[in-house]
Amino acid sequence: MSAPLSVDVQNVSRQFVTKKGQTFWALRDASLQVQEGELFGLLGPNGAGKTTLIKILSTLLLPTSGQARVAGFDVVREADKVRRVINMVSGGEHSGYGILTVRESLWLFSQFHGLPSKAALARIDELLEVVGLAQHAHTRINKLSTGMRQKMNFVRGFLNDPRVLFLDEPTLGLDVETSRILRSYVKRWVKEKPGRTILLTTHYMAEADELCDRLAIIEGGRILACDTPANLKRTMQDEVVLRMEVYPSLAEPQRLAQLPGVLRLVPDRGQNGHQVLTWGLADDGVIGTVIQALQQDGVRILRLEKADPTLEDVFMRMVGRRLTDGNGQSNHSA
């Protein structure tokens, strides 16, 4: 007998209509299943459909078609039951009413889930201690830094001890140390609380790799792949990933991408005006061809390494571009 399913998504699509009357699909025929006890990741760039899926699962949005169940309950027909077993934390969200203190604000949200005040306050104190916010328990929210607010939001997600917790970009914009604390708690919570499940959306590869038992890569509203991080990276074993730092920058990267044996070339800006090139090559034999072509173009190789494939490489291979393209900056330190 398999473990019970915490999340069961069957061919869910969601269409939006813009103010100009144009329609677009934020999600198309998405299907996935998450078992109880899993820490499952949805990985994709902004606009890929991650948040749309999370909002459908958390009963904030109706699907245009398809079915989804959370903890065994239909998110449309049994939304009341779904709400009793879930919680959600969104990165960068507003924290609450500035006039309340951290402890008061968390108590407020605990009451919306019906927790007895005494138990709620005990849990709040315990969680504030965990995230290192205990000394600010009586500070008004409007006096908190962004990182502190996000820690507080994070605590709010765990107040009702949900069976299924949705974390939507929980470390968005946070510093390295705060991100580390939150990730570490997430891992511990899932491990120590039997039957709990986390569905995490992120566009930080390192975060997904570190946290998730399995993850789905989503792009353009479609789920492209779903497996463990290790298995996803294993799909890259038939190619050689080569990273190099060069100067000056390649004038026509597309031309070199056409070289025989080159499967992919992704240029990126490095430090000090250098350029970072990530190559996907059919085999080791192509390395020489690449180096020779660069020399002919007058490009100096400052650093070269044959790298282990990362989730970023998996994503690039599937989608044909970097995860962070068009997203602003990537969070390599997260």
Next chain:
Amino acid sequence: MATASPTTAPDALDSAPEPAASLPDLTLIQRLVLNLRAARARAYVRVVATGRELSWLAFEVALPILSAAAYVYIYEALGAPPRYTGFVLLGSAMTAYWMNVLWSMASQFYWEKQSGLLETYFLAPASRVALLLGMAGGGIFMSTSRAASTLIAGSFLFGVQYEVVSWPLAILAFVLTLAALYCLGMLFSSVFLMYGREAWHMANALQEPVYLLSGFYFPVRALGFWTAMGASLIPLTLGLDAMRQLMFGAPDAALLPVGWELLGLALLTVVYFLLALRSLAAMEHLAKREGRLTLKWQ
């Protein structure tokens, strides 16, 4: 582009998935406790705000007294009976509730949406009605502190003479006025939730005309019987008229006998509450269908 890998959980294809543990329905008592807790917590924000931000004393007590003063001096200059000073002051005090309903009840879900808090409300199991009742409770506390301050300070400044006909009936009229008014606020809130910015403009447009239509500074009968009856859809119209009759003993300027006005207020309470329930459910469904519960960036 690679083909999609299986998206099922590791063992899910081998055997039929077992549904997660069942969840018993909440009993009536459990549901009541959950919603009372939610309402109390939502009210708490406003109760706390009253004590922590005292700037309202300057703006929400001093300013209504100033605007009342203009009418008081006009009535005095025209030689109107002294009870007109009381009429004006009572109307001035009641503006606190109208402002509260308009900007902190009706518009509240819209503000919460703008600030990203709305989704936190809507994914919790507490009923939205409980949250609105909490807002109303907190709003009434907040506004009562303003209205009472205005009434006390104004009575002292203008030397208002009260001729209370019946305290219990006056209190009943006040309670029914607030009940009907805040139910109207709940009804507005679902409309505002759906139509956001447009509704915000509507609130802006409603603020001043209601002062006129409900007779905040004069007996509403002066508008003519049928106009005043039409304006009675706004609970403050009947409420103010009833309270003036009961606190200043002026049946000659009254719109309707107090009994009819109390009945009208009770009726408005029930009708607005039922409409609010229906509208809230309908608007929530519509907002979820059209993706309007959260902003695009959220």
